[in-house]
Amino acid sequence: MPIRDKSKKALALRFLTEIKPRLLLKFIFGAGVGNLLALQAFEKRRKEGLYFPPFVFISVTQRCNLRCRGCWAVGAKEPADMERELLEYIVDESRQMGCRFFGILGGEPLLLDWLPEFFIENRNSYFQLFTNGHLLTRCIADQLAHAGNVTPLISVEGLEKSYADRRGTSSGFAQALKALEICREAGLITGVAVSVSQGNFADVVDDDFVDEMARRGAHYLWFYIYRPSGADPNFDDALSDSQVRDLRQFIVTQRRRCRSLVIVDAYWDSDGNAVCPAAMGISHHINARGCVEPCPPIQCSDARLSVNCDAAALISSSTLLQRFRDEVPTLTRGCVLMDHPAFMVELAGRCAAADSSGRDSFFEELAARPAMRCHNHSGDPIPETSFFYRLAKKYWFFGFGAYG
Template identity: 30%
Template sequence: MNIIDSMEKNLKEVLINSTLELLDKNPEKNIEKIFSLIRKTVKYPDEKARIDFVYNYYKENKVTQKFVQDIVKNTDKNCLKKFFVNFFANAVWFGKDQRAKLEQEGGEVPLLILLSPSMRCNLRCTGCYAGNYSKEDDISEEEVDRLVKEARELGIYYIIILGGEPFINKYMLNIYEKYNDVMFTPFTNGTLITPEVADKIKELGNVVPMLSLEGFEEETDGRRGKGVFNKVMNVMDMLKERGVLFGVSSATTRYNIDTVTSDKFIDMLIEKGSKMSWYFLYMPVGENPNIKTMLTPEQRLYLGERTRKIRTEKPYFTIDFFNDAPYVGGCIAGKYYCHINSKEDVEPCIFAHFATCNIKDKPLKEAFKTEYFKELRDRQPYNRNLLLPCMMIDNTEVIREVVAKTGAYPTDPNAARMVEDPEFMYELDRLSEEFKPKAKKAWKEVFDEKGNYDMSKL
């Protein structure tokens, strides 16, 4: 580290420590000062512009002010400070220069990774394949430790834990504790979060659970089993009582979209202490994929409308994995995030079950230098209309061409249907063609055909 880099690092640490003091004393009254200190930690004009955008959005929207004030006032101080340091300071600021180093070797390190240590689960949800896996299929604690260590050394300080059920492996709590400068977000059914686990999450501070809900009791129990909804409600109460940050994840189908986007549902989540909802479109992957369960073109655009409306009218944050693509430059799979499955295949996305690299016996960074990931990055965005971001369901020719060119292999038994099954491919193409004219209209009317095509500064 040269003297300029060292001085810059020391300055950031001083400013971060000053911010932590403000968070510790009276955060709800110090938000203006916190924004001012954050501005001083960045050196690039585009970064300052983004911070100013967030600040202005906060100042001009009373609902957003209420949302932020609620977080800083009611979140446990340890959890709040860990979120600030691990996510904003480490993942976004400090990690950026670390991640840039791999470019010299012909690769790009993503901002975050998704990791599935196990595909096992304690539930038997309709249509899920978790029951087909055993403990022998898990990644060992030692191997998970290696992967997290290497990710951290590459500058990745934000890791989403998937599965299966993330809390089925108790050793993950050891991982969270050991790498206490990394932010972890387990996507969980919630049923294994006991009072003792909730206490541990509060103590750690660097774990932000996302609880899976398909809707209210009828929708959730209908897929996950009787009594699951009430168990999740109880877990929300436990986490809220302890001041732990948490959110909700909803797989959205044509049958539950009206429920999971309703005012009644969102108001219930706010009351329970959830701070955000993450909406995923049901995708035709996994066991018994059913295209007829996917959102219709009209429903898909409606989800985007509701997501944006909730963000501006309620003290709550929503993310729509597909309809928010215009804000992040389209599909970011393989570029700003990737997924490591329980076999240690490195996939670009949780829905794109194809890989060319398995990292059981090789460094994690090798996956980011593969022709497969380079090809994806070179092609992104796959469509100038950023409401058509996906290579799996919007630009279906892309996944077929990339698989053929790079020799990517399917990592799931049903994934091959995407590139080999003529009937299945025809149905995907048909759905894609049905959506395109409606997406074109929305792209013009809602976004004025403008989006964020340059995310290179993340």
């Protein structure tokens, strides 16, 4: 049994001492209760044959101030920003379907100067802001605190050396940490995201890294597995099968050991079986031009949203999304982009899906991908051993039976 370090503050105590009560209540009702209600509405719809995800992820811009190797967001020929009216419309339409929680991605979302004001005007929803942190000034953090309905998720790709390898600059690492400090000073509930790869595995799959992120102010730590994507994928940086297994074991162990923050993953259910959120239909991605994609790195679409369209009907009737849900679980419990890229080419063709990457090269990139292993690691599943996480995954997030 892992030994708990009692010298560190438990997360509940951190929430009470670090977060403004108004923001904490917003988080509990927006991200907590709101999500539960959204999942209940989703389950009810699903039984009626209507598919609209409870979690909507929206990329509000294709522009970014960084150019990380292997990122799906890099390389659009004419990078687009989402029209503010369209974002309003998507959020409103999604709320009609019971959604309360939205992931806001880019590019770098904070390149849109109207975004903080948008959050303030949409206090009836809760937003997770995916950011590299470079533009997250104290002024922006104060605006987010004023809005009260935003949790920044700052991407820190490991430690300084691995950050530099991924992003081609090490100076940004200090800026990401500075953003974390600014969020702490502003009293925001803040997360840190890490995309685990060969390059940073030793840095981040480590007790000290988890403790350091908590010490610096993170309330949750989201582990992603690096999926080489875009026009310049770095396949050599993808994790090996045994590293994925080690990562899974590490996450399970940390959930028992570290009381100071929540460890997030969206790859495994309570029993440790691999899952794909897009194949379960619980989340989809809408890009800056309104194209609905299974998830951010699968950049093709047969449904495009515009202001005043019937968003629910368009998403529910998307052939691509429907066949993705029906067929992917018969092939893999893991990531189809990694495990079966050739199938994804064929599926997109059968559904007459269009390239939505903005690079006009998504299908060639997909066809050139080698099949790799991802989170569906070999060997027995590694179940959750923490009561809380087990409960959350079993009854709230991954209990929808997409895999039969």
